[in-house]
Amino acid sequence: MDLSPGLSYFFGQLQRALLSPGSQISIASLGCALAIALVFLAVRRHRKGRRIRLRPLLRALFPAKILRSESNRPDLFYFFFNVFIFGIVFGWALLSYEVLSHAVTDALTAMFGPRQPGALPIFVARSIITVMLFLAYELGYWLNHYLSHRIPLLWEFHKVHHTATVLTPLTNFRVHPVYMCIFLNILAVFTGLANGVGDYFLGATTHQYGLSETNVILVFFIYLYVHLQHSQVWIAFTGWLGRVFMSPAHHQIHHSRNPAHFNKNLGSCLALWDWMFGTLYVPAAEREPLDFGVEPDREGAHTIWGELVAPLGRAVELVKGRLLPRSAPAAVLPTTDRNEAY
Numbered sequence: 001m002d003l004s005p006g007l008s009y010f011f012g013q014l015q016r017a018l019l020s021p022g023s024q025i026s027i028a029s030l031g032c033a034l035a036i037a038l039v040f041l042a043v044r045r046h047r048k049g050r051r052i053r054l055r056p057l058l059r060a061l062f063p064a065k066i067l068r069s070e071s072n073r074p075d076l077f078y079f080f081f082n083v084f085i086f087g088i089v090f091g092w093a094l095l096s097y098e099v100l101s102h103a104v105t106d107a108l109t110a111m112f113g114p115r116q117p118g119a120l121p122i123f124v125a126r127s128i129i130t131v132m133l134f135l136a137y138e139l140g141y142w143l144n145h146y147l148s149h150r151i152p153l154l155w156e157f158h159k160v161h162h163t164a165t166v167l168t169p170l171t172n173f174r175v176h177p178v179y180m181c182i183f184l185n186i187l188a189v190f191t192g193l194a195n196g197v198g199d200y201f202l203g204a205t206t207h208q209y210g211l212s213e214t215n216v217i218l219v220f221f222i223y224l225y226v227h228l229q230h231s232q233v234w235i236a237f238t239g240w241l242g243r244v245f246m247s248p249a250h251h252q253i254h255h256s257r258n259p260a261h262f263n264k265n266l267g268s269c270l271a272l273w274d275w276m277f278g279t280l281y282v283p284a285a286e287r288e289p290l291d292f293g294v295e296p297d298r299e300g301a302h303t304i305w306g307e308l309v310a311p312l313g314r315a316v317e318l319v320k321g322r323l324l325p326r327s328a329p330a331a332v333l334p335t336t337d338r339n340e341a342y
């Protein structure tokens, strides 16, 4: 049996994930996050009048409790799943951003007439479309995340991300394929819409500035703090900065088990949409006591079966519960009991 096509696919995907400058998990961006975290912790120690030594800093960044946690297993599994398998298995289920973009431009042309030649210099037009696509990405991310927290059926799939009891940059990949499918389709709609509108009003097909096809503003945030959102390093933006940008502490609050933090901070790089739609919780400058992970004691909370297959079963049960008429015994339950049961 010739394994070479499989192997070259495997190494191609791995190379893209780790070496492409625009990748979500490039070695360069991880190195950048590590450097930022080290400098941040060193400055904090210095301010407290403590000596700066590398070993305590590394211990603070990589505590044994995190390294040995069984929560890392599904993170690693989902990293491999999303990098190597998702595209093959679910690629067909994704809407095309380009098709949607053309449809929007065609619709605008039908309504308002042919687009006029662009009057702006090309670098201005490309900068505008880059900002538009970044804001559309952020809005699509926020909406998908909001729906995933508010609709019980979608929560079953998003809950996988929230069962993590420790946060590492790999936790970013701990997302169920059904969640990914919905997320990528919503993103395609928002970015396709933004691109179509941009192309029509800018007067030409304009390409965003990107690094290996990823929006350059998004790449900037990946290097700056996106990895640290899934970490124990408390870097908190407060004041107006905390209303605009989603600091690492913002997202750690999002994973908190404290009910005061539930359904807060749903954005990706920006806090702007959370601020606008009333789901923002600006973290305190000093670390708040946090525990991570919903249902940490549920059986199979960190197994592949519990994280990949069980959500499908629970979703089916949920749909059946909604579609089928309630059984007779449930109908005779006292009202108070029923309310408690739900």
Ligand SMILES: [Zn+2]
Binding pocket: 145, 149, 158, 161, 162, 254
């Ligand atoms: Zn969430």
Ligand SMILES: [Zn+2]
Binding pocket: 161, 171, 172, 230, 251, 255
């Ligand atoms: Zn997260």
